[in-house]
Amino acid sequence: MKVQACLTLFGSLALFTATNAVHIKRHHAQLEGEDWIQSIPHILAANPQALPEQWFDQKIDHFSHKTSVFKQRYFLNSTYFKPGGPVYLYSPGEGPARPVGGGQLRNLAQATNGLIVGLEHRYYGKSLPTAQSTFEGMKYLTVNQGLADFANFIKKFKHNGVNSKTKWALVGGSYAGGQASWGRQKYPELIHAALASSGPVQAQADFYEYDLTLTEAIPCSKDLHRVTKYIDGILDKGNKKEILSLKTTFGLQNITDNADFAFAYTDILAGLVQYYKPAAIDPFDAFCKPFKTAKSVQDKLKVWGAYISNQVTGPDSLHFYDYEGMNKNLAHDDTKGWYWQTCIELGYFQTAPRGSLPRVRSKHCDLKQQLKACEKIFGRKMTPNIKKFNREHKGWHVRTSRIFYADGEIDPWRKLSVNSPHAPKRQSKPSNPLAVIKKGSHCTDLGSDSPFDTQSLKDTRKAQVETFKKWML
Numbered sequence: 001m002k003v004q005a006c007l008t009l010f011g012s013l014a015l016f017t018a019t020n021a022v023h024i025k026r027h028h029a030q031l032e033g034e035d036w037i038q039s040i041p042h043i044l045a046a047n048p049q050a051l052p053e054q055w056f057d058q059k060i061d062h063f064s065h066k067t068s069v070f071k072q073r074y075f076l077n078s079t080y081f082k083p084g085g086p087v088y089l090y091s092p093g094e095g096p097a098r099p100v101g102g103g104q105l106r107n108l109a110q111a112t113n114g115l116i117v118g119l120e121h122r123y124y125g126k127s128l129p130t131a132q133s134t135f136e137g138m139k140y141l142t143v144n145q146g147l148a149d150f151a152n153f154i155k156k157f158k159h160n161g162v163n164s165k166t167k168w169a170l171v172g173g174s175y176a177g178g179q180a181s182w183g184r185q186k187y188p189e190l191i192h193a194a195l196a197s198s199g200p201v202q203a204q205a206d207f208y209e210y211d212l213t214l215t216e217a218i219p220c221s222k223d224l225h226r227v228t229k230y231i232d233g234i235l236d237k238g239n240k241k242e243i244l245s246l247k248t249t250f251g252l253q254n255i256t257d258n259a260d261f262a263f264a265y266t267d268i269l270a271g272l273v274q275y276y277k278p279a280a281i282d283p284f285d286a287f288c289k290p291f292k293t294a295k296s297v298q299d300k301l302k303v304w305g306a307y308i309s310n311q312v313t314g315p316d317s318l319h320f321y322d323y324e325g326m327n328k329n330l331a332h333d334d335t336k337g338w339y340w341q342t343c344i345e346l347g348y349f350q351t352a353p354r355g356s357l358p359r360v361r362s363k364h365c366d367l368k369q370q371l372k373a374c375e376k377i378f379g380r381k382m383t384p385n386i387k388k389f390n391r392e393h394k395g396w397h398v399r400t401s402r403i404f405y406a407d408g409e410i411d412p413w414r415k416l417s418v419n420s421p422h423a424p425k426r427q428s429k430p431s432n433p434l435a436v437i438k439k440g441s442h443c444t445d446l447g448s449d450s451p452f453d454t455q456s457l458k459d460t461r462k463a464q465v466e467t468f469k470k471w472m473l
Ligand SMILES: *[C@@H]1O[C@H](CO)[C@@H](O)[C@H](O)[C@H]1NC(C)=O
Pocket: 036, 043, 050, 051, 076, 077, 078, 079, 099, 100, 101, 102, 106
């Protein structure tokens, strides 16, 4: 999600590329346990067969009687499994599946003798129901098809020690955290419990609260507001040369459309907040320090520009903003898949707050810019049907038991979770524990322990393990 959503780095992109900040890039490493993800190449070097891909014959269209199947990829980890133990079905959401066995999943499996299954989401990685990513080819990529994939998988999955009495829990972070909640709500007889980490369960088209969270979280956000107003002045009144020079300061001169540039220069920055982690040198302090020394707005602009251009290391870093390029490439691509989901159903468009609200983003970041991006990518006008989506999946009003909701206090996505300050007030209770991790960002609860973990993060991970012991054993 850009909901890198929970850190992303999509698909073919390198694991630790610092791009698509908010999107899928670093996301997966963070929420699947960085130590585990880093150990995978070593395990494979010693034994290329150690972490085999497995394949499930999945229905292409769950809502048609006449349908054929595609190969859906999954990974298994039975290290902690004892017959009679539960199954943790992990969704990597909008990116490729990888071998599972790290982070909080490991803790849950270990505490309950559980089996871990990582089931790739249709249309991502190698799980491709159609040949091409044309408008027509994308039509089986919907939230409901993805949830039905879980149900069908659970019904047909065969493994020694797993039977019809086995309890299944759905686990995911970011969009997949939403899936965990929607899936448990939709298939309660198959999915016994869920862990929804940073799940934006409420769909929303004009998601300007994301930007408000950047203002709340970044200590020097006032400097950013000033620079952005100055940039808007250049975009409004500057000549071609001035605008090109502005884009070049950010390393974004390849983005021709001005509104698309306006989106990119804050979107890349947003990773600072979405993936914030306490460290020996606090990332916010490091980011803000040069803004203090820079006095004029022009100098502050250069500081921001340098921060972004350092992350723009090649065409891959701009892939998320290359709408025409995605249109032309008819191979499946995780980034394009995620756009499809937002353009058709979920929205989640990160826009600039309007009126007197403070904004880190340029005023050119509006719904129009985002919907135009959808049109450029898929060649047709698209508008996500948010009302229908929230009516069906109940948004913030989900009332299903045995869902653990965890969010980071400064994660911009929290504003669409049940832990949002805008959601109807609810109390944490044993059947629906709620946790907001102090200074926590996107999906941090799913990651591995680190010496800089806050007490609040430690407490949340512990509460999850205790809760799943009660629910799954
Ligand atoms: C399962 O997870 C454990 C713990 O991280 C790891 O040591 C093991 O290599 C994993 N096995 C597979 C098949 O992924």
